[in-house]
Amino acid sequence: MGETDEARLKRMAMRSWRRGTKEMDLVLGPWADAHLARLDAGRLAVYDRLLEENDQDLMAWILGQGQAPAEIAPLLAEITEYARARLAPKT
Numbered sequence: 001m002g003e004t005d006e007a008r009l010k011r012m013a014m015r016s017w018r019r020g021t022k023e024m025d026l027v028l029g030p031w032a033d034a035h036l037a038r039l040d041a042g043r044l045a046v047y048d049r050l051l052e053e054n055d056q057d058l059m060a061w062i063l064g065q066g067q068a069p070a071e072i073a074p075l076l077a078e079i080t081e082y083a084r085a086r087l088a089p090k091t
Contacts, residue, residue: 009036012048021055027062027083034082046075 003011016032019025028051039047050058050072061068061076062083068076 008044008048012036012044012051015051019055021059024055024058026087027058027079030086031079031082043075046072050075050079 013029013032013036016036017025017029019028032047036044036047053072057066057068058076060066061073062080067073
């Protein structure tokens with residue numbers, strides 16, 4: 001028996017907040033809270049794939065120090081923009 005949709009979303013949300021580095025928790029956790037429930041099956045699959053990457057690679061790609069795999073690059077760019085807007089100093 002496979003994972004239910006509800007269990008999958010819960011697992012992905014938890015994995016977003018418990019990455020192993022606080023920096024990635026602060027990037028992926030809030031994005032997941034705001035977007036996971038509204039993603040279609042295809043984008044959920046891409047996000048699940050993104051969660052398999054290690055934090056050091058994800059952070060390097062977010063900081064522009066390398067190129068993310070083509071499969072996850074568009075979604076990672078969206079997550080990066082969300083994080084930058086959320087963490088930008090308020091004026």
